[in-house]
Amino acid sequence: MATLDFYGEPGSPPCRTVKMVAAAIGVKLNTKFVDLDAKEHLKPEFLKMNPEHTIPTIDDNGFYLWESRAIAAYLVDQYAKDDALYPKDAKKRALVNQRLFFDLSTLYGSFADYYYPVLFYGAPKFDPEKFKKIEQAYDFLNTFLEGKEWVAGTSMTIADYSMVSSVGAAEAVGFDYKKYSNVLAWFERAKKAIKSYDEIYHPDAMVFKKWYDDAGAGDKK
Ligand SMILES: N[C@@H](CCC(=O)N[C@@H](CS)C(=O)NCC(=O)O)C(=O)O
16 A cells, blocks of 8 residues: 655644545555644744645655645545546546636635634634625535536546535534535535545544634634
């Protein structure tokens, strides 16, 4: 079984994507806990690997890579027994890429933009204008999923894994994704299909919820 070093911490939604994809394709992650509170990600040894100082980061025998979606794509290209999770066919792959970039910039992007100032950077209140962007993103995703089982194409791909992390983070802090009926049906389907869900996903999502509670975020709307 392929093994590589994985730098991350429980609670981080993008770290979850990498852990779930690795589990799905049988890559073993040698996990190295990075304590963001202790600023371990700003230490010179970490910056040498990833000057952008983000987790998840992997070290595959001296090959350093960060950005969860790029890591997921690399793991499938390099180690999966087939290309099901990240098709090589140009059009199929283009659709997966579109959804991954949508997730990065819009679905997870709008979520982070609204929640993170309060959760992590001491903002006293949430900005309601930013909340509208999350709702718009979920409207888009709901539309993409109309009549579809998976977010890109006819089977599960890394775009589903990435968006399960994003929607799961939203679920953990009480965002009402259930009012988007296609998103709700897909999320339930995806959670069942991800074999590592109970082992990886759920405990990590609870850590994320604790961050929300610790920041007293419920009172800042
Ligand atoms: N788009 C990136 C986001 C990575 C990210 O921002 N990770 C956070 C933890 S969830 C982090 O490392 N924050 C520390 C920092 O940016 O200095 C990904 O998907 O990997």
